[in-house]
Amino acid sequence: MADLWNNLRNVFGTVLPQDLLDIAIISYLFYQVAKLVRETRAAQLVKGIMILLLMSVLATQLRLRTLSFLMENILQTGLVVMVVVFQPELRRALEQVGRSQIGKLKFFSSGMDEGEVRERWRGFVDALVEGAASLSRQKIGALVVIERNTRLGDIIKTGTVIDSGPSAELIGNIFFPNSPLHDGAMVVRDGRLHAAGCFLPLSDNSEISRELGTRHRAALGMSEMSDAVVVVVSEETGFITVCRDGKLERGYSVERLRQYLTDELLPEPSEPSEKKFERRKAKKA
Known part of the structure; x- marks a missing residue:
């Protein structure tokens, strides 16, 4: 022993x-x-x-x-x-x-105040939710890619850059049937409608339901190759679907979509930054 x-x-x-x-x-x-x-x-x-x-x-x-x-x-x-x-x-x-925590280290700053970032993304969430609700009621298909840490320059090059502020009317006009850009995807960058008519890679996942068409397969493929959040409106059923990290979830209500996008896209506020932004708005008024 x-x-x-x-x-x-x-x-x-x-x-x-x-x-x-x-x-x-x-x-x-x-x-x-x-x-x-x-x-x-x-x-x-x-x-x-x-x-x-x-x-x-x-x-x-x-x-x-x-x-x-x-x-x-x-x-x-x-x-x-x-x-x-x-x-x-x-x-x-x-x-x-x-896309891991190490890969999320930021080497460049956008130069925007945190309060401004929240305000911009809040405006985008309102516009997208209102636009998606309208498109869902009319059963008009839509495909919106929200860029996050992974830059999507190669995807943007396949479409047309519009670089516009968010509005439900513009989203509806872009995806209206027979409009020049309605077949492709819209790419959102920094809370702005950056490009439309973009082509996305299709997922080769063999487990995708046969009920889902090319739009959903493209949304899933985009979420597999990036950390983007992808919102889909089905033209057959009007159902709203969200894809992220290679996973697809259908049947989002308008309220649930708003809550999900708010939780995912709006940064957590820090009190000093919020107060600073409110003071800046008061001065401009």
């Missing part, structure tokens, strides 16, 4: 703080990778790799030279094949890393 205790003490006596940090980081990375691939087709790839590794070990232990040769070559070329075949999943994983 004393020998066992001495052996354990000798082993753990050589463990340095950086070794514990190293183990913690590797464990966290393995956990994040497992969480990312768990609900994608990449999960099957991981199972396949584990089976090949097991076969390679067995072939080596049993001295099966031909099988060992094949397994070694398969595993050496497997990495390249994996990158090519699973490029969408790898890209999505890297984008999720970029």
